[in-house]
Amino acid sequence: MTSNAGPFYIGVDVGTGSARAALVNLEGTILSESTYATKTHRLESDARIFEQSTTNIWSQICTAVKDVLKSSGVSKDDVKGLGFDATCSLAVTDAQGQPIQVTPKSTFTPGDRNVILWADHRAEEEAKLINSTGNMVLNYVGKTMSLEMEIPKVLWLKKHMPADVFQKCMFFDLPDYLTYRATGDTARSNCSLVCKCSYVPPGVDGSELGWQPDFFKTIGLDDLIKNDFAQLGGIPGRNGMVLTAGQPVGRGLTEQAAAELGLQAGTAVGSGLIDAYAGWVGTIAAKAKNGPKDQSTNLIDSQYRLAAIAGTSTCHCIQSPEGILVDGVWGPYKHAVFPGMWMNEGGQSSTGQLIDFIIDTHPASERLKGLAQEKGTSIFALLHGILDDLSKERNAPTLSHLTHDLTIYPDLHGNRSPLADSSMRGLISGLKLDQGSSDLALKYYATLEAIALQTRHIIESMNAKGHQIKRLYMSGGQVKNAVFMQLMADTCGIDVQLPYSHSASVVAGSAILGRFAHELQEKGIDLSGVQQDLAEKASFEHRDRLWQLMVDMTKPGTLVHPNTKDETIKRILDAKYTVFTEAIETQRRWRSIVSKAM
Structure with missing residues (x-):
């Protein structure tokens, strides 16, 4: 039971494998959390396929929200706002919001498997087609559209669905589906549209409607143009509404959604965000406990x-205050x-998936997992213990000295940034005839190095x-x-x-959106309908308030700090970075040699 006075806010986060809810107070303290696993469907015949179900996701969200109310003792009357975030996955429904299945070679009729997960790579050919157009929309995805985005997936569905089924579908980036499911309002978030749906806001680069009819016609999605893009949310101010983060969606929770969540009808719902x-x-607005005394910030910082x-x-x-194009x-x-x-x-x-893969596929994995269970610890603790022992035995100045002749290049599932090349694959150099736990520990650490080196590659490119x-x-x-x-x-x-x-x-970020929506709702701002001018005016008028909420509610x-006392660390990591970048060119050169032969 909590003695804290309300109001309270709930953040909901839908990740790749779970749905989580958190109850947050005005200071940003999480008073109660609950998480439930969501189900991902795969096809044995096609490793590219990753599908989920909005029915399953919504059910897990409802259970988690009820849990946080029950465990905290907070009354639903004191919960004033709700925010959602989710993975950038494509949710497909009919015009009434009922799920339409998306499984390859299915009947594409009503069915629970209606979400194409972000990790699903079925739309490779569609992405290639889109990238061959040279259309201006590509300037706003680093010049290369990923097959993980929504339009390649919608195009795949156009090619495989019966035409009459496709024309009746609504397509949502998953965060927007959740606010629709909660409020019954089809308003879309600017975040989902610009990041994943080839939407270029009016006024940017000559864009007039937000949607680019020439682009959709070129790639074969004429159907979407005919009804003013209603299947993607519509044209703002005409038959659609586009909101920035945390602006109130519709008039809050519907009676049905409120009953399912255990909350009050009309509770404010903030326009959602992709989980990242x-x-x-x-x-991003957090101070540091061991930082400088003056840590005052503003939005521009x-x-x-x-x-x-x-x-x-x-x-x-x-x-950034200005748009920066980074290939x-x-x-x-x-x-x-x-x-x-x-x-x-x-x-x-x-990244996390890669670490798990390197561990799970090593011959020593099961033995170490069993030992960890016996000792009541984690396999990671055991691996770090082995690394410490090896460091002492070999008198290694740093752990990176242990992997001096072992290199892992990490793109087993393709490269998202900064190469934007889904065909890239992983490499390991320095293999030995060793199946022991020490070998696993070294490969594990080399994987951490690979992820860190790629982060440096992204930062340097930016x-x-x-x-x-x-x-x-x-x-x-x-x-x-x-x-x-x-x-x-x-x-x-x-x-x-x-x-x-x-x-x-992530879940705290969504709770902040819920509070922001409640505050705007309290000011009498009603953005239901297609009042795009009002929404845009309100977004600019109140943007500094959203930043202040981030400052106030982020612990x-x-x-x-980087180790600056020992130049050895910088020297060896710089050398490994050189090897890392050469691995990219080496892989591409090798593939070119074989491709020419074929």
Whole structure:
């Protein structure tokens, strides 16, 4: 039971494999959390396929929200706002919001498997077609559209669905589906549209409607043009509404959604964000407990801060007052979070997933996992213990000396940034006839190095085009690994700020959106309907308030500084970075040699 006085806010985060809810007070303290696994469907016949279900996701959200109310003792009357974030996955429904299945070679009739997960790579040919057009929309995705984005997936569906079924579908980026499911309002978030749906805000580069009819016609999606893009949310001010982060959606929770969630009808719902951007909201305004005395910030200061939201994959988000085009880095996206500001997003398609893969596929894995269970510890603790022992035995000045002849290049699932090449694959150099636990520990550490080196590659690519990244703000499960965080600081040569809670940043960011929506609702701002001019006016008028909420509700973190006392560390990591970049060229050259022969 909590004795804290309300009001309270709930943040909901839908990640790759779970749905989580958190109850937050005015200070940003999480009073209660609940998480439930969501189900991902695969096809044995096609490893590219990753599908989920909005029915399953919504059910898990409802259970988690009810849990946080029950465990905290907070009355639903005291919950005033709700915010959602989710992965950038494509949710497909009919015009009434009922799920339509998307499985290859299915009947594409009503069915639960209606979400094409972000990691699904079925749309490779569609992405190639889109990238061959040279259309202006490509200037706002780092010049190369990823097959993980929504329009390649919609185009895949157009090619495989019966025409009459396709024409009746609505297509949502998952965060927008959740606000639709909660409110019944089809308003879309600027974040989802600009980042994943080939939407270029009016006024940018000659864009008039936001949607680009010439682009959609060129790639064969004429159907979407005929009804003023209603299947994607419509044209703002005509038959659609586009909102910036946290603006109130419709008139809050519907009676049905409120009953399912255990909340009051009309509770404010903030326009959602893709999960990485919610992580940015929940970390980037934080002070540091061991930082300088004066840590006052304003919205413009965010341009020097890169947020890295690390889980299954890692996203790297940075905001700037002007749009900066970085080849191979998504964006620049105008209004993605704050109106008038631009975002770039780098990314690594597989980080946490890669670490798990390297461990799980090693012959020594099962034995070490069994030992960890016997000792009541984790396999990671055992691996770090082995590395410490090896360091002492070999008199190694740093752990990176242990892997001096072992190199892992990490793109087993393709490269998201800064190469934007989904055909890249992983490499390992320095293999030995060794199946022991020490060999696993070394491969594990080489994997951490590879992820850190690729982060440096992304940062250097951003800075080369005009960004000035001075600090890396981490969040996600990888934050718990102190050795990894120090390696990240040493490799990138900048301070790394750890969050107050490794798991709280994303869901706390969504709770901030819920509070912002409630405050605007309290001011009498009603954005239901298609009042686009009103929405845009309100977004600029109140954007500084959203930043202040981020400052007020984000708990202080802790800085990790690069090791500047021992030049050996910098020297060896610089050498490994040279090897890392050469591995890219080597792989491409080798593939070219074989391709010519074929």
